[in-house]
Amino acid sequence: MIKKSKQKAESKFTFPKTPTGVEGLDEITEGGFPKGRPTLICGGAGCGKTLLSMQFLIKGITEFNENGVFMSFEEPIKDLALNVRSLGFDLNQLIEDKKLVLDYVRVERSEIDETGEYDLEGLFIRLGYAIDKIKAKRVVLDTLESLFSGLDNEAILRAELRRLFYWLKEKGVTAVITGERGEASLTRQGLEEYVSDCVILLDHRVIEQVSTRRLRVVKYRGSTHGTNEYPFLIDETGISVLPITSLKLDNEVSSEIVSTGVKGLDGMFNGGGFYRGSNILISGTAGTAKTTIASYFAYEQCRKKERVIYFAFEESPQQLVRNMKSIGLDLAPYLKNGALQIHSSRPTLNGLELHLLTLRKFIKEFAPTTVIIDPISNLITVGSEHEVRSMLVRLIDMLKLHNITALFTSLNKTGDSLRVDIAEESVSSLVDTWITVRDMEGLGERNRGIFIVKSRGMSHSNQVREFIITSKGVDLLDVELGPNGILTGIARKSNQIRKKAKALKIQSELEWKDREIMRKRKALEANIEALRNEFESVEEELNLLKSTQAFSAKEASINNNKVKTKKK
Amino acid sequence: MAEEKYKFILFVSGMSVKSVRAVENLKLICDAHLQDRFDLEIIDITKNADLAVKYQIFAIPTLIKVSPAPLRTLVGDLSDTPKVLRILDIA
Numbered sequence: 335m336i337k338k339s340k341q342k343a344e345s346k347f348t349f350p351k352t353p354t355g356v357e358g359l360d361e362i363t364e365g366g367f368p369k370g371r372p373t374l375i376c377g378g379a380g381c382g383k384t385l386l387s388m389q390f391l392i393k394g395i396t397e398f399n400e401n402g403v404f405m406s407f408e409e410p411i412k413d414l415a416l417n418v419r420s421l422g423f424d425l426n427q428l429i430e431d432k433k434l435v436l437d438y439v440r441v442e443r444s445e446i447d448e449t450g451e452y453d454l455e456g457l458f459i460r461l462g463y464a465i466d467k468i469k470a471k472r473v474v475l476d477t478l479e480s481l482f483s484g485l486d487n488e489a490i491l492r493a494e495l496r497r498l499f500y501w502l503k504e505k506g507v508t509a510v511i512t513g514e515r516g517e518a519s520l521t522r523q524g525l526e527e528y529v530s531d532c533v534i535l536l537d538h539r540v541i542e543q544v545s546t547r548r549l550r551v552v553k554y555r556g557s558t559h560g561t562n563e564y565p566f567l568i569d570e571t572g573i574s575v576l577p578i579t580s581l582k583l584d585n586e587v588s589s590e591i592v593s594t595g596v597k598g599l600d601g602m603f604n605g606g607g608f609y610r611g612s613n614i615l616i617s618g619t620a621g622t623a624k625t626t627i628a629s630y631f632a633y634e635q636c637r638k639k640e641r642v643i644y645f646a647f648e649e650s651p652q653q654l655v656r657n658m659k660s661i662g663l664d665l666a667p668y669l670k671n672g673a674l675q676i677h678s679s680r681p682t683l684n685g686l687e688l689h690l691l692t693l694r695k696f697i698k699e700f701a702p703t704t705v706i707i708d709p710i711s712n713l714i715t716v717g718s719e720h721e722v723r724s725m726l727v728r729l730i731d732m733l734k735l736h737n738i739t740a741l742f743t744s745l746n747k748t749g750d751s752l753r754v755d756i757a758e759e760s761v762s763s764l765v766d767t768w769i770t771v772r773d774m775e776g777l778g779e780r781n782r783g784i785f786i787v788k789s790r791g792m793s794h795s796n797q798v799r800e801f802i803i804t805s806k807g808v809d810l811l812d813v814e815l816g817p818n819g820i821l822t823g824i825a826r827k828s829n830q831i832r833k834k835a836k837a838l839k840i841q842s843e844l845e846w847k848d849r850e851i852m853r854k855r856k857a858l859e860a861n862i863e864a865l866r867n868e869f870e871s872v873e874e875e876l877n878l879l880k881s882t883q884a885f886s887a888k889e890a891s892i893n894n895n896k897v898k899t900k901k902k
Numbered sequence: 903m904a905e906e907k908y909k910f911i912l913f914v915s916g917m918s919v920k921s922v923r924a925v926e927n928l929k930l931i932c933d934a935h936l937q938d939r940f941d942l943e944i945i946d947i948t949k950n951a952d953l954a955v956k957y958q959i960f961a962i963p964t965l966i967k968v969s970p971a972p973l974r975t976l977v978g979d980l981s982d983t984p985k986v987l988r989i990l991d992i993a
Contacts, residue, residue, distance in 0.1 A: 440958045449986050450927075450978035455915040455962035456947060456954050463951030485961070485977070 349557040352400070352472070352508040355393025356386065358575030362551060362560040367532055372499050372509040374529040376521045377536030381547060382568055383512040384409070385418070386536065387474040389572045390510055392423050395433045400471035403435045403464040403507075407480035411436045421572050435464040441484030448486055454494040458501060465507060473502065473509040479523045499528050520552065531555045537563070546687050549575055565687030569695070576691050576728070587611060592704075592739055595634030596627060598810025599769075602786055602795040608767055609791065610703075611737040613730055615761055617744040618771035622782055623803055624743040625649070627771070628706050629658045629665065630808060631741050635704045636668035643702040644676045645693065647712040651676035662807045675700055681712040686725045689713060694732060705733060709743040710761065730764050766790040774800075774822050781822040784810070800826065908932075908940040908990075909968040913959045916948045920979045924963035927980035935992045 351365035360366050367373040367390070375383050391402035406414055414436060415425040428434035437460060465473065481491055502509045511529055513521030520526045526533055533552040538545060548563045566575040590610040593600055600606050608614055616624045625648075632642045646654055654676060655665050668674040677696060681689070697705060713722055733740045742761065762768060768787040773780050785798040800822040801810045814826040821829050912928060914921030925944065932940050947954040947962065957966060965976040967990055980986050 437955060439960050441960065445973075446975050446977055447985070447989050448978050449965075449976045449989070450924075450981035451920055452961045452963060452978040453918075453920060454960055455918065456913065456959035456964065457961075459915065459947050459951050460954050460960070463955070481960075 351557070352394075353398060354390050355397045356389050356573050356575060358564065358566070359549070359573075362549075362564055362575060363532075363554065364557060364559055367508055367510065368554070368556065369508055370503060370506045371531040372502055372511055372529045373532040373534065374511050374513055374521070374526055375534045375536065376513040376515050376526070378515045378538060381536040381538040382566070382573060383536060384414075384476050385421070385568060386573050387476055387510045387512055388414075388418050388423070391434065391472055391474055392418075392425075392428070394472045395428055401433045401468040402472040402474065403437065403461065403468070403470045404474045404476065405437045405439060405461060405464070406476050407439050407441060408477055410438045410440075414438075421570060423572075432468050435468055435470065437461075437464055441480050443484045446484060452487075452490065454481075454491075454498065457494075458498065462505070465505060471507055473507045474512070475509065476512045477514060478511055478525065479514055479521065482523050495525070496528050526552075536566075565691070567688055567691040567695075574691060574695070576687065576694065588737060593634050593638075594627075595630035595632075596801075596808050596810065598799065598801065599627075599784070601810075602797070602799065603789060604793040608739060610739055611734060612766035612790070613733060613740040613742065613764070614767040614769065615742050615744060615765040616769045616771060617746055619746050619773055622771040622773060623801075623808065624745070624771055625654070625708055626658070626661065626663075626803060626808060627769075627784075628708050628741055628743050629654070629663055632674060632704065632706055633658075633663050633665060633668070635739075636665075636673045639673065640704055641700060641702040642668075642674045642704045642706065643696060643700050644674065644706045644708070645696075646676055646678045646708050647681050648708065650678045654678075660805065661803055662805060675702070686713060686721055690725050690729055693729060697732070697736070697738070703738060705738050705740045707740070707742045709745050711743075711745040726761055727764060730761075762787075767792075772798075774798075776822075777824045779823050783822060906939075906970045908936055908970070908992075909943075910940060911943045911945060911957070911966045911968060913945050913947055913954065913957065913962060913964045913966070915962045916946060918962070921963050923979040923981065924965070927983070927986075928965065931980070931983060931986060931990075931992070935987070 349365075350369035351363070351367065352369045353360050353366040354363070375386055377383050388404065391404055394400040394402050404414070409417070418425060425434060425436065429436060439457065439460070461473065464470065478495065481495075482488065485491055499509075511525060513523070513525040515535075516522035516524070520533060520535065530553070532554045535550045535552050537548045537550070539548060540546075547566050547568065549566045550563045551559045551561065564575050566573055588610040591605045591607040592610050593607040594603075616627055618624050628644075632644055635642045644654075649657070651669070655669065658665050665674060665676075669676065675696070679692075693705075693707075710726065713725070730740065742765070744761065767789045769784065770787050771782060771784050774783045775781075782801055782803075783798040784801050785796075786794045797813050798820055799810050799813065800820075801808055803809075811826070814821040814829055816825065816829050910928070910932075912924060914924060928942065932942065945953050947959060953959075957964075961977040963977075963979060965980060967974040967976070970991075974989055976986065976989060
């Protein structure tokens with residue numbers, strides 16, 4: 335029978351697997367637990383062994399239509415049902431529907447005496463009975479090791495366990511066996527010796543007061559699997575595991591443009607905004623209006639009927655809304671109609687992984703088109719650079735996969751301007767667009783300047799633009815060029831005044847010249863008049879002379895005639 | 903001294919070697935010490951799996967002494983006679 339199942343596995347290229355239905359775990363194991371074979375889940379106390387195995391059973395019933403048997407050696411049925419009830423699983427209903435059998439095997443050392451040889455046939459029969467009753471495909475044994483504390487004869491137990499695992503394989507059920515973590519070995523009783531097909535190790539670790547649960551596939555016979563340690567989360571819907579690098583860089587890209595919400599900023603990008611699905615980093619020192627720009631973006635997206643989720647690690651939602659209202663940005667209506675969600679929490683509340691999982695969960699539930707994280711640099715307080723980077727990579731991957739436009743803000747440390755900040759350094763190569771807001775000090779004042787460091791796939795302005803925040807909102811001022819570059823603040827104003835004075839001067843000079851010419855013209859005209867008068871008088875004189883001469887000539891001719899006649 | 907009757911339930915699985923040995927051992931003990939003062943019920947769990955669940959049986963063979971109180975559970979083929987006698991509180 336064992337041979338048969340092996341042959342079966344060989345003849346197929348894909349290893350037959352049973353999906354666990356636990357979010358993320360199927361990705362790590364590339365399909366689930368080995369079908370028809372036992373899988374060992376081991377880990378210390380309180381790391382979620384029982385829950386994981388229970389979820390495996392319940393998901394099997396609800397999602398894959400595979401009935402299950404849960405054999406508990408630790409908790410009575412009532413307790414079990416109650417425990418998972420808080421996670422939204424109703425065991426009693428499943429039992430009634432004949433899809434689940436819970437069997438509690440009580441092994442109480444004080445009540446049992448050994449009087450010779452025995453075997454665990456009773457266990458086999460109970461298990462077989464339960465499996466046959468509902469035609470179960472999945473079996474959980476939680477925790478077999480309790481047998482070792484109840485019975486003395488280890489030799490018998492070991493032989494019987496070996497037989498049990500063979501028997502389970504023969505039955506063709508996919509079994510999950512849980513085991514308490516031992517000091518030197520994976521399990522206290524060395525169960526891994528028997529169950530060698532698939533071993534999963536759960537771990538609950540506290541680093542710098544922040545606890546993280548992790549899962550690792552120690553071995554998986556006949557299949558490849560993710561080898562890393564993967565963080566997992568237990569919350570009100572059960573366990574979800576987050577694979578670190580399950581994504582390839584093959585997500586779809588969009589060439590649609592989304593507006594930044596700030597008019598002047600749009601103008602700095604050749605395309606008029608960000609690409610949809612890209613991620614944007616706004617970095618800057620304290621008080622450079624990163625949050626304001628982020629809120630503007632959020633507001634703009636809400637206005638366009640998109641769904642926005644805003645993770646604030648510094649401010650409470652109320653505070654954010656109030657602060658934005660002071661610059662004329664009213665987020666409250668969008669909060670009310672559900673277009674905008676603001677989640678506030680302290681970064682130190684959770685470990686990085688938990689943060690990531692929470693983000694992921696919210697994103698999954700809310701299905702936003704835009705995500706804002708303000709600021710990501712705060713997360714660095716929780717983990718080391720490497721951890722932060724790996725978390726951000728995963729976050730960005732996830733957002734890209736869903737074509738979600740993401741905007742991160744990052745707080746730079748002031749003073750040390752030569753060294754790039756961890757947050758900045760870890761994200762800068764990942765983001766598509768990087769905008770820096772900075773202080774520009776000089777002439778006894780501080781001004782804000784904004785510029786684009788990079789923008790993948792889009793040409794952009796190379797200018798440092800000054801921007802101001804008024805009660806009416808953010809305004810990017812037009813570039814003011816001075817002799818030594820771009821001017822801001824007072825320099826801008828003095829330059830403007832200087833320019834104005836210059837213009838005034840030219841204006842008055844012009845006017846003066848105008849008047850001058852007018853005067854000249856008047857003088858000229860007067861001269862002309864005088865000359866004309868003179869000319870006229872001379873002309874008149876001439877005419878007078880001419881007429882007197884003509885008159886005297888006439889007189890003379892008349893007199894001549896008279897003389898002539900007299901002479902006749 | 904009016905002695906109470908002993909009531910035993912012996913759980914066996916089919917005709918396995920250990921089960922048969924347990925039945926034989928128990929019969930020897932009872933015949934030697936209890937003559938007619940006992941009731942013995944033998945349950946074959948291969949046929950009555952639900953009873954195995956009911957009585958919390960996981961090892962075979964298992965002997966349960968129902969009365970007189972206290973209730974005792976003996977696991978094994980009962981080959982350790984002195985121990986069996988001591989636990990069952992038979993003189």
